[in-house]
Amino acid sequence: MTHNRHERRPGWGTAALLLISAVMVVTFVLLGNWQMRRLFWKLDLIETVEARAFGDEQPLPARFDADDHVYLRVSFDGTPLPQHILVKAVTELGPGYWVMQPYATDPGLLWVNRGFVPSAKKTSEQWATAPQHITGLIRPSAHQGTLLERNDPAANRWVARDTSQMSQALGLDASLPYFVDADHLAPLGASPRGGLTIVQFRNSHLSYALTWYAMAVLFLGALIWIALRYRKLLDS
Incomplete structure (x- = not known):
């Protein structure tokens, strides 16, 4: 009996390997198909966003919808408020800061990213006058930071462009849930x-x-x- 049980074991083990391999094949094919669907979705998204970013200028949306308005090119007039916040940035020009300035606009308080300044030019006296007419791209409000680095309003240290948090830090009214990356409007x-x-x-x-x-x-x-070996085992 011990000899018969010993001969049956390879068959059961091979059947289990067959089942596991078949399940893995189906799983990998389904994962590949899912990634292909994601690929077509991403290509459509890229085409849509590029059409927004490089299309005609639009007015500020009355109601923000991330699916429809992210990277939308807008043009508007507003009144720049005297406050500003510097947000840590690393760009093609090197390390420095984004100059975030609140504007009073028809839809509400709107933060505008006026652009990048290096560390040597982080005082407002070194900047061009804030324009009243802005063109640029809509960006959604960012979170407070990452696991490694977060905004610290008490220390005036900013790493993420969180419009709500910035407004609270300066004692301003509630701001719109997005900001605008301005084009280069200075000389x-x-x-x-x-x-x-x-x-x-x-x-x-x-x-x-x-x-x-x-x-x-x-x-x-x-x-x-495995199937060929299993068949050979059954025929033996």
Whole structure:
């Protein structure tokens, strides 16, 4: 009896490997298909956002909808308030700060990112006068920071453009849930340096899909190999 049980064990083990391999093949194919759907969604999103960012200027939306208004090119008139907040930034020009300034506009209090200033030019006396007419791109309000670095209003240390938190820190009315990255509106070479928004989306869905499909092919090969061995075992 011990000898018969010993001969049956490889068959059960092989059947289990067949089942596991088949499940893995189906799983990897489904994951690859999901990534392909994400790829087409991302391509549509990129096309839509590029059309907004490089299209005709629009007025400020009466009601903000992230799906429809992120990176929308807008043009508006407003009254710049005297306050400002410097938000830590690293750009193609090097490390420094974004100059965030609140504006009174028809839809409400709106924060405007006037542009980048290096650390050597972080005092307002070194900047061009804030314009009343702004053109730029709508960006959604950011969170308070990351796990490694967060806004600290008490210390006047800012790493994220959180419009609500900035308004609270300056004792202002509630602000709109977005800000505007302004184009470079100052004279050439003057600070702040606007127009540095990078309209770019990471799109790795195709490589992910190909990886999942490759895994499916590998497990399919293993499935075929195990099935042939299983058949040979049954015929023996």
